[in-house]
Amino acid sequence: MTPPKEDVEPREIAEFRREVRAWMEAHKPPDPGFKLPQSFLEVESERQFDFLRNWQRKVYEAGYLGLDWPAEYGGRGDALKRQRVVSQELTRAGAPFLVNVIGLQWAGPTILVYGTDAQKKRMLQPILSAEEIWCQGFSEPGSGSDLASAQARAEKQPDGSYRVTGHKVWTTLAHHAKWMILLARTDPNAGKYEGLSFFLFPMDVPGVTVQPLIKMTGEGGFNQVIFDSAPMPADALLGKEGQGWQVALTTLLYERGAAEGSGGGQASASGEGIRRVVSVARRAARENGSAAADPVFRDRMAQLWIEEEALRLSAMRMRIPALTADRPHALQLMNKLVFSEYYQRLTDLACEMLGPDGALWLGEPSAPDRAEWPRAYMNSFGMTIGGGTSEILRNILGERVLGLPKTR
Amino acid sequence: MRQIPIDFGFREEHDLLRKEARRFLGERCPMSEVRRLADDPLGHDPTLWKEIGGLGWLGVALPEAYGGAGLGSVALCLLLDEMGRRLVPSPFLASLLASFAIDAGGSESQKALWLPEIASGTRIATLALTEPSGGFEPDSVRATASPCEGGFVLRGQKTHVQDARNAGLVVAPFREPSGQVSIFAIELPSPGVVIEAEVGVDPTRRSARVAFEGTRVGASARLEAPGAAALEHAHVRGFAALAAEMVGAADATLELTRQYAIDRKQFGHPIGFFQAVKHPIVDVMVGVELARNHALGAAAAIDHADPCKAESASRMAKAMASDVFSLAVRKGVQLHGGYGFTIDCDVHHYFKRALWSRATLGDAPHHRHRLAAMLVDRDVLASGAP
Ligand SMILES: Cc1cc2nc3c(=O)[nH]c(=O)nc-3n(C[C@H](O)[C@H](O)[C@H](O)COP(=O)(O)OP(=O)(O)OC[C@H]3O[C@@H](n4cnc5c(N)ncnc54)[C@H](O)[C@@H]3O)c2cc1C
Numbered sequence: 001m002t003p004p005k006e007d008v009e010p011r012e013i014a015e016f017r018r019e020v021r022a023w024m025e026a027h028k029p030p031d032p033g034f035k036l037p038q039s040f041l042e043v044e045s046e047r048q049f050d051f052l053r054n055w056q057r058k059v060y061e062a063g064y065l066g067l068d069w070p071a072e073y074g075g076r077g078d079a080l081k082r083q084r085v086v087s088q089e090l091t092r093a094g095a096p097f098l099v100n101v102i103g104l105q106w107a108g109p110t111i112l113v114y115g116t117d118a119q120k121k122r123m124l125q126p127i128l129s130a131e132e133i134w135c136q137g138f139s140e141p142g143s144g145s146d147l148a149s150a151q152a153r154a155e156k157q158p159d160g161s162y163r164v165t166g167h168k169v170w171t172t173l174a175h176h177a178k179w180m181i182l183l184a185r186t187d188p189n190a191g192k193y194e195g196l197s198f199f200l201f202p203m204d205v206p207g208v209t210v211q212p213l214i215k216m217t218g219e220g221g222f223n224q225v226i227f228d229s230a231p232m233p234a235d236a237l238l239g240k241e242g243q244g245w246q247v248a249l250t251t252l253l254y255e256r257g258a259a260e261g262s263g264g265g266q267a268s269a270s271g272e273g274i275r276r277v278v279s280v281a282r283r284a285a286r287e288n289g290s291a292a293a294d295p296v297f298r299d300r301m302a303q304l305w306i307e308e309e310a311l312r313l314s315a316m317r318m319r320i321p322a323l324t325a326d327r328p329h330a331l332q333l334m335n336k337l338v339f340s341e342y343y344q345r346l347t348d349l350a351c352e353m354l355g356p357d358g359a360l361w362l363g364e365p366s367a368p369d370r371a372e373w374p375r376a377y378m379n380s381f382g383m384t385i386g387g388g389t390s391e392i393l394r395n396i397l398g399e400r401v402l403g404l405p406k407t408r
Numbered sequence: 409m410r411q412i413p414i415d416f417g418f419r420e421e422h423d424l425l426r427k428e429a430r431r432f433l434g435e436r437c438p439m440s441e442v443r444r445l446a447d448d449p450l451g452h453d454p455t456l457w458k459e460i461g462g463l464g465w466l467g468v469a470l471p472e473a474y475g476g477a478g479l480g481s482v483a484l485c486l487l488l489d490e491m492g493r494r495l496v497p498s499p500f501l502a503s504l505l506a507s508f509a510i511d512a513g514g515s516e517s518q519k520a521l522w523l524p525e526i527a528s529g530t531r532i533a534t535l536a537l538t539e540p541s542g543g544f545e546p547d548s549v550r551a552t553a554s555p556c557e558g559g560f561v562l563r564g565q566k567t568h569v570q571d572a573r574n575a576g577l578v579v580a581p582f583r584e585p586s587g588q589v590s591i592f593a594i595e596l597p598s599p600g601v602v603i604e605a606e607v608g609v610d611p612t613r614r615s616a617r618v619a620f621e622g623t624r625v626g627a628s629a630r631l632e633a634p635g636a637a638a639l640e641h642a643h644v645r646g647f648a649a650l651a652a653e654m655v656g657a658a659d660a661t662l663e664l665t666r667q668y669a670i671d672r673k674q675f676g677h678p679i680g681f682f683q684a685v686k687h688p689i690v691d692v693m694v695g696v697e698l699a700r701n702h703a704l705g706a707a708a709a710i711d712h713a714d715p716c717k718a719e720s721a722s723r724m725a726k727a728m729a730s731d732v733f734s735l736a737v738r739k740g741v742q743l744h745g746g747y748g749f750t751i752d753c754d755v756h757h758y759f760k761r762a763l764w765s766r767a768t769l770g771d772a773p774h775h776r777h778r779l780a781a782m783l784v785d786r787d788v789l790a791s792g793a794p
Binding site: 009274275278281282292295298299301302303305306307309310311313314316317319320322323326327330331334337338391394395397398401402403404405406407 | 412414415416418420423659666669670677678680681683686687689690691693694697698699700701702704705721724727728773775776777779780783784787789790
């Protein structure tokens with residue numbers, strides 16, 4: 001048997017973790033005194049945005065973002081596992097999230113795969129520093145789950161530049177974004193997949209209208225974006241013309257947590273969720289004591305603890321090829337599905353345990369945790385719908401991992 | 409607090425064992441063998457048992473000093489996953505559980521006496537835990553051990569004892585007049601030990617009622633270490649072991665169902681085309697993989713983490729494996745249609761194994777009950793989550 005290890009991590013990682021933890025404690029910003037969004041999906045006002053952007057800049061300047069990106073593009077050419085440490089410590093410290101998630105985790109990694117050297121030099125560093133915020137223009141009113149049916153047109157001009165006409169919807173952060181990763185049709189006569197191209201679109205050109213949409217919580221955070229012959233230069237194209245679907249699939253892998261390569265971001269399951277729910281249970285008054293004494297709630301909390309721990313173990317196991325040889329990539333591909341559904345049950349349970357207090361809303365001074373739980377429960381649907389719905393993910397798992405016939 | 413190492417303590421040699429097990433069982437224990445042994449009076453194949461003993465599988469996680477291979481619990485987890493897939497009818501799990509108890513509670517000489525024999529398969533052993541009250545955790549032991557000239561007199565009933573009729577050694581906890589629980593190892597056959605076969609739902613798992621009717625044993629039959637703690641340790645290893653086996657069996661059920669969903673056509677399509685068929689199969693797959701995470705996590709925790717972490721991890725593993733194996737067989741029968749409801753379809757063997765396994769060593773509600781106490785009352789996460 002291997003001798004029991006003193007610690008679970010190699011010493012240099014443990015030291016780095018201590019360093020990051022100390023830095024977080026010293027630099028984590030105090031509560032700003034106004035309502036903060038629960039995730040990057042709900043950023044509304046300028047002051048929320050400024051607060052979050054300043055925080056990301058501070059983390060970057062401390063040297064804790066882009067650790068695994070090449071130094072020539074603003075990163076540090078270091079190991080991904082050190083970036084993971086930062087992500088875990090951000091969550092652990094209860095620090096604000098990094099606002100440029102779409103840049104850090106989806107656009108950036110896609111550009112690293114498909115970008116020209118010039119594109120990487122231009123785009124990557126301001127993603128890390130939060131100087132330039134990114135949004136994602138994939139979904140359209142008529143093309144949601146069936147994303148490849150997108151109709152927005154990018155028409156090539158005689159000088160090689162493009163003009164975009166079309167309608168994107170549910171565009172998170174478009175109101176703060178400098179850039180958009182845009183999926184648009186360059187060849188309407190080609191097949192559904194072959195006619196698409198992928199662009200790095202500058203949001204500040206004429207012909208772009210951003211209109212906010214309001215969520216069920218009353219919060220904003222996403223928008224519709226209307227393009228009326230909006231110009232973009234030839235070098236906005238990422239990859240080749242007609243290669244857009246392939247590039248978009250790469251983005252989706254990162255978005256769903258199936259591929260890892262982010263400049264930095266939140267760790268999903270951390271042990272924090274269930275701890276917080278136990279604290280809710282202790283405070284939730286029920287007929288015969290607190291919810292923490294109720295056998296039904298105790299059973300459900302134990303179940304969520306099991307799920308949370310299963311996710312944490314997934315993150316470890318997916319890095320050991322021999323332990324995933326029978327179904328390579330299954331753990332990666334199911335990550336978003338499992339996490340979002342677990343999180344939905346977790347927040348639902350917190351609301352239910354709180355009883356009538358769990359139905360108090362923002363603005364009510366006696367609402368537990370400032371009505372965080374009903375808000376989180378509603379916002380959890382952003383995760384089970386956005387980035388590929390749970391149903392679509394089940395199709396993908398059935399088809400790609402299990403080889404079942406395709407649903408069309 | 410020591411946590412699970414991020415690499416699970418996994419080593420290449422563990423994988424070699426898994427591959428070898430898959431190959432060997434594929435040849436030696438096909439479904440036709442399982443069917444044959446299900447109707448066999450003995451319930452297992454002595455030749456196969458000898459071969460398994462020769463391969464050293466029983467001692468994979470036992471110390472080298474006592475005839476084991478010292479490969480640790482992760483290796484055992486991978487091995488049991490493979491054995492579960494094949495529903496191997498054998499006294500393997502029974503012997504394993506008994507060896508855990510002796511390993512945890514025995515003195516040097518007690519271990520030297522029994523472990524090498526168990527590890528080589530020359531002595532089939534079993535662990536008798538459950539009592540007619542239904543309890544099986546250390547606090548519910550009612551059977552008694554009264555001191556007498558030169559030893560003890562044992563009295564009480566144990567139920568659902570695996571492979572008792574084939575065993576040459578039964579290990580069981582008894583309560584002494586002081587109230588303390590001690591573990592005894594009793595060689596079989598022995599006067600005053602009455603064994604009556606039970607008719608179980610799963611013919612690949614044989615069990616019996618074992619009555620100790622004033623059985624006299626020598627003082628050396630009592631394992632040296634305090635029984636409750638040793639038993640808890642054996643339990644934790646047992647939960648993890650059974651969970652690993654169940655994950656393998658659930659995965660095999662999934663594989664049967666997946667293949668059927670591709671082969672069987674209705675309405676002009678393979679039935680796996682329909683989402684009412686496809687999505688439940690995916691849910692089973694997701695469950696199986698998460699349950700496998702827990703089985704591996706529990707094994708790694710047993711070898712490397714604190715006892716408290718090992719306990720929570722192994723209870724999680726058994727709870728999740730119980731739920732997932734149940735889901736797999738439920739969907740397995742349903743999605744095979746009328747054929748799935750027949751004795752000809754292999755799924756029913758897995759179905760019956762699932763009924764047996766989930767009820768053995770604590771079902772999911774039992775373990776969640778204990779986990780909730782750790783989480784809410786003992787607040788184990790507060791003392792240093794990762
Ligand atoms: C909070 C939030 C933020 C978002 N941010 C962005 C963003 O920044 N950029 C962007 O491009 N998009 C974004 N989206 C859009 C998101 O990707 C889409 O909502 C999603 O892909 C679903 O598309 P849809 O809304 O058109 O639903 P539909 O595709 O119309 O689906 C409706 C229902 O039908 C089900 N369904 C559809 N097809 C199938 C099928 N084949 N099999 C089984 N069930 C099916 C779906 O699962 C769903 O339950 C965001 C969405 C949310 C909720």
